[in-house]
Amino acid sequence: MKKLIEICWHGRGGQGAKTAAFLFADVVLSIGKYVQAFPEYGPERMGAPVQSFNRLSDYPITLHTSILNPDYIVVLDSSLIKSIVLKGVQKLVKIIVNTSFGIFETAKELNVDPKQVYVVDASRIALDMIGKNIPNMPMLGALVKVIKILDINNVLDSAKEKLVKKFRHKSEVIEGNLASIRCAFNEVKNF
Amino acid sequence: MIKIMYPKGKLVTKTGNEIMAEAMRQIEPDVVAAYPITPATEIMQIFSQFVSDGTVKTEYVAVESEHSAMSATIAASAAGARAMTGTSSQGLCLMWEMLYIASGLRLPVVMAEVNRALSAPINIHSDHSDTMGARDSGWIQIYSENSQEAYDNMIQAIRIAELAKLPTLVTTDGFIISHCMEVVEVYPDDDVKEFIGDYKPDRYLLDIKRPYTLGSITLQDYYFEHRYQLAKAMIDAKCIILDVAKSFKKKFGRKYDFYETYMLDDAEIAIIIMGSTSGTVKVVVDELREKGIKAGLLKIRIYRPFPVDQIAKDLAHLKVIAVMDRADSCSGSFAPLYLDIISSFYVSEILNVKIVNYIYGLGGREISTAHIFDIYKTLDKIALGLEKPFKQVEYVNLRKTNE
Numbered sequence: 001m002k003k004l005i006e007i008c009w010h011g012r013g014g015q016g017a018k019t020a021a022f023l024f025a026d027v028v029l030s031i032g033k034y035v036q037a038f039p040e041y042g043p044e045r046m047g048a049p050v051q052s053f054n055r056l057s058d059y060p061i062t063l064h065t066s067i068l069n070p071d072y073i074v075v076l077d078s079s080l081i082k083s084i085v086l087k088g089v090q091k092l093v094k095i096i097v098n099t100s101f102g103i104f105e106t107a108k109e110l111n112v113d114p115k116q117v118y119v120v121d122a123s124r125i126a127l128d129m130i131g132k133n134i135p136n137m138p139m140l141g142a143l144v145k146v147i148k149i150l151d152i153n154n155v156l157d158s159a160k161e162k163l164v165k166k167f168r169h170k171s172e173v174i175e176g177n178l179a180s181i182r183c184a185f186n187e188v189k190n191f
Numbered sequence: 192m193i194k195i196m197y198p199k200g201k202l203v204t205k206t207g208n209e210i211m212a213e214a215m216r217q218i219e220p221d222v223v224a225a226y227p228i229t230p231a232t233e234i235m236q237i238f239s240q241f242v243s244d245g246t247v248k249t250e251y252v253a254v255e256s257e258h259s260a261m262s263a264t265i266a267a268s269a270a271g272a273r274a275m276t277g278t279s280s281q282g283l284c285l286m287w288e289m290l291y292i293a294s295g296l297r298l299p300v301v302m303a304e305v306n307r308a309l310s311a312p313i314n315i316h317s318d319h320s321d322t323m324g325a326r327d328s329g330w331i332q333i334y335s336e337n338s339q340e341a342y343d344n345m346i347q348a349i350r351i352a353e354l355a356k357l358p359t360l361v362t363t364d365g366f367i368i369s370h371c372m373e374v375v376e377v378y379p380d381d382d383v384k385e386f387i388g389d390y391k392p393d394r395y396l397l398d399i400k401r402p403y404t405l406g407s408i409t410l411q412d413y414y415f416e417h418r419y420q421l422a423k424a425m426i427d428a429k430c431i432i433l434d435v436a437k438s439f440k441k442k443f444g445r446k447y448d449f450y451e452t453y454m455l456d457d458a459e460i461a462i463i464i465m466g467s468t469s470g471t472v473k474v475v476v477d478e479l480r481e482k483g484i485k486a487g488l489l490k491i492r493i494y495r496p497f498p499v500d501q502i503a504k505d506l507a508h509l510k511v512i513a514v515m516d517r518a519d520s521c522s523g524s525f526a527p528l529y530l531d532i533i534s535s536f537y538v539s540e541i542l543n544v545k546i547v548n549y550i551y552g553l554g555g556r557e558i559s560t561a562h563i564f565d566i567y568k569t570l571d572k573i574a575l576g577l578e579k580p581f582k583q584v585e586y587v588n589l590r591k592t593n594e
Contacts, residue, residue: 029204064364064371
């Protein structure tokens with residue numbers, strides 16, 4: 001099988017899981033890889049558990065199914081930890097969690113090897129830098145660090161381009177978001 | 192790195208809806224009339240933004256229903272304008288009456304259609320029931336596997352419709368493609384505009400120097416001939432579709448045909464399918480080939496007009512075929528695509544290939560690589576004589592008892 005990297009984002013409606021996956025797709029294209037980004041399709045309600053997905057490859061991606069066995073799981077809201085079903089997921093999956101707790105506590109909650117777990121306090125970073133608890137951009141920064149294949153400066157350039165389009169009249173939001181990506185990139189920790 | 196096919200092409204990430212709206216921006220029709228419906232809403236939302244930003248000169252008519260959307264599009268087309276619309280599911284159903292008017296009046300309306308299940312029960316997810324319901328309405332139907340094809344098909348549809356004088360719809364699978372962001376190569380605006388050319392209708396109602404009647408009554412004396420002309424136009428459209436595909440290939444580099452074959456030349460077992468799941472089938476074919484199993488795929492792109500003379504000939508060497516339909520005609524017989532395929536085999540006098548029918552994915556039901564593996568496994572058993580081909584529709588990933 002042509003090698004694919006699959007990512008699953010878990011968040012709550014309003015935390016920007018879909019925006020993060022879509023922005024991530026733009027960044028991945030900028031390094032010349034094929035990419036998909038798609039949300040889980042369901043009722044959109046603020047606060048309800050939501051998922052979004054990415055696929056990356058050096059070859060055209062023709063697969064159009066949901067992702068059941070991701071290589072990376074990004075958890076935007078630590079209250080979702082208990083509801084994330086890891087049954088059937090391969091043992092080597094790396095899980096990046098937005099939490100103020102440490103690696104061991106989080107690994108215990110997830111019931112996985114601490115070596116698979118990465119933690120970053122993305123909500124604190126978002127509050128400090130954006131002024132709102134919308135942790136999607138810091139979690140994007142954390143994913144970039146863990147996934148290794150992307151250059152953080154390229155990511156920031158690409159993110160800036162997108163954010164400028166989205167927040168034409170709120171430039172202060174753009175700087176905060178970019179700073180939060182870099183901050184989480186630097187702060188994300190593992191074993 | 193990703194290779195581009197057209198030297199002036201540019202790679203972008205777009206969802207199916209975004210790319211259909213982008214194609215419409217580049218086509219820049221004279222008139223667009225539409226009414227929003229999930230999952231096609233974004234196409235018109237994005238396009239109406241182009242209109243309000245002055246990016247396109249299109250006259251945008253916000254109507255109060257899909258029936259009116261199709262009526263307004265028909266009226267604009269009859270007046271001599273290049274007219275487009277977009278819809279999905281129940282929206283297409285509400286256009287029903289007017290779909291037949293568009294084709295009967297031989298108006299080259301082009302529609303972006305996002306495939307979605309029909310009520311009841313209410314369901315917003317993908318299957319092909321909506322366009323299958325419209326299959327006998329005299330519209331050309333072009334199905335897309337992914338966003339790139341949706342974009343290329345939209346561009347070609349304009350030329351096909353105008354040359355064939357037949358309304359044409361281009362589909363993507365709801366949510367699976369309409370809301371999935373993928374890498375798409377887009378071409379410069381001028382190059383797209385040059386490819387489609389200006390619309391110069393032979394006759395149109397606003398041509399006051401050559402007035403004519405459109406939409407008059409023809410009873411027993413001429414109705415039959417007019418309907419025959421429509422049927423004939425659909426047959427003649429086959430050449431037009433191939434010609435347009437040829438000039439598209441020459442201009443932009445991507446090859447299109449009635450259908451795409453994948454690992455089919457030496458295949459012994461194959462799946463015939465339309466839409467986004469064909470991509471998933473390709474992945475399974477690759478894996479089976481690595482194991483030495485001679486699996487192949489035929490993906491239908493042009494469903495109407497159906498390439499009945501040709502398709503069986505490309506499949507004659509196979510032992511067993513599964514035709515996978517994403518719609519059920521509840522006919523007590525078989526599903527629509529299967530019946531078309533069987534006709535092709537019968538008229539081609541190829542009667543030694545075993546052909547079975549599966550229905551899958553209604554209302555967005557998951558169709559995974561595992562399901563497709565199972566189907567190929569069954570085909571293999573039938574080919575080896577270990578199982579008999581089943582003589583009724585089989586349903587994929589369906590609860591058959593009260594689970």
